[in-house]
Amino acid sequence: MTLGQLFGCSSYVDLPAGTVKEVVDSPVVEQEAVEVAPLRRETEGSREYRVGPGDSLFINVNGRAELGSPQLTGNTKVVGSRVDGNGNIRLPLVGTVPVAGLTLSEIQTNLEQVFALYLNDPWVVVEVAEFKSQGVNLLGQFRVPGTYYMDRSYSLLEGLALGGGLLDTANLRSARLIRGQQTLPVDIYHLLRDGAGEQNVLLQAGDTIFVPDDRNQNVFVFGAVKKTGPVPMPNGQLNLVQALASAGLDETGGNQRFVRIIRSLSATRGQLLVLDLKKTLEGDSLPFPLVEGDIVYLPRSAVGNWNQAIQEILPSLQAISAVLQPFVQIKFLTEE
Numbered sequence: 001m002t003l004g005q006l007f008g009c010s011s012y013v014d015l016p017a018g019t020v021k022e023v024v025d026s027p028v029v030e031q032e033a034v035e036v037a038p039l040r041r042e043t044e045g046s047r048e049y050r051v052g053p054g055d056s057l058f059i060n061v062n063g064r065a066e067l068g069s070p071q072l073t074g075n076t077k078v079v080g081s082r083v084d085g086n087g088n089i090r091l092p093l094v095g096t097v098p099v100a101g102l103t104l105s106e107i108q109t110n111l112e113q114v115f116a117l118y119l120n121d122p123w124v125v126v127e128v129a130e131f132k133s134q135g136v137n138l139l140g141q142f143r144v145p146g147t148y149y150m151d152r153s154y155s156l157l158e159g160l161a162l163g164g165g166l167l168d169t170a171n172l173r174s175a176r177l178i179r180g181q182q183t184l185p186v187d188i189y190h191l192l193r194d195g196a197g198e199q200n201v202l203l204q205a206g207d208t209i210f211v212p213d214d215r216n217q218n219v220f221v222f223g224a225v226k227k228t229g230p231v232p233m234p235n236g237q238l239n240l241v242q243a244l245a246s247a248g249l250d251e252t253g254g255n256q257r258f259v260r261i262i263r264s265l266s267a268t269r270g271q272l273l274v275l276d277l278k279k280t281l282e283g284d285s286l287p288f289p290l291v292e293g294d295i296v297y298l299p300r301s302a303v304g305n306w307n308q309a310i311q312e313i314l315p316s317l318q319a320i321s322a323v324l325q326p327f328v329q330i331k332f333l334t335e336e
Helices: 003-007 104-115 156-161 188-194 240-247 277-281 306-319 326-332
Strands: 028-035 056-061 088-091 095-098 124-130 135-140 146-149 176-179 208-211 218-223 229-232 259-264 269-275 295-298
Touching: 056 088, 056 104, 095 104, 104 124, 135 156, 156 188, 156 208, 218 240, 218 306, 229 240, 240 277, 240 295, 259 326, 269 326, 295 306, 306 326
Parallel strands: 135 208, 218 295
Antiparallel strands: 028 269, 056 124, 088 095, 135 146, 176 208, 218 229, 259 269, 259 295
């Protein structure tokens, strides 16, 4: 089967045997580097631990066990006073006391003021008996994935270390930091490979660090094709002609002079490429290799600029946003 038959493109013509033709390296006619603004790195001064629901506090009031936190009888293990879902603890004598969002020194000062209503010149010691409010989720290619509870504000590097290191199958270019429902502009690949300290942001309770594997790789094809969406990359290898052949051209054949590709280099860096596919089909350039996560758009007609092209494929990107590279999510699906 010839390439023309596989691709189903009537404009492709097999060259006669013995033809000698000068071939350029690449069919790329335009290339633009694109970056997103990095997440602002918080100062070290914000790293003091603040108590939250689920934590247990050990509270000692004047050295009198009946006034502070409960302990197991005959055992040195501290049970502590559990912070409830409303952010309160309950203590003998004084009842309910709000503590959520406060540092240990702030809680100590508040309790001394509360107990001063009942005791002369009280002294109070507050310690965390169990950390259970500031959870960080490590998912994917960690040696020990799971939920870990911080005993202070952790940096991203410290959070990554909680999982015991990464497996050899980790795909760092696709690694992402998720806060709430949003993927943040943090470049984990740049941080680990190049020591980019500006990417070492502070984590917050509930953050998720997700590092996918590099085994199931895809590109995504949209536009003038019969089957839009993901196209698998066998053994991580696929070129543009193969991807379009897999998707199948529609009846229009598309505008093959201006094939557009959105390429992710990391969570914060990417490229916008415009290719003349005709050069490859006519034997004037080498096949263009794709990389994992490439978004290929074959327009049905002439597209004036990148803004128009992105507006045309935006609904398709939104429909599969969960499986796209973090750069695409951040740059094109969250920017206003």
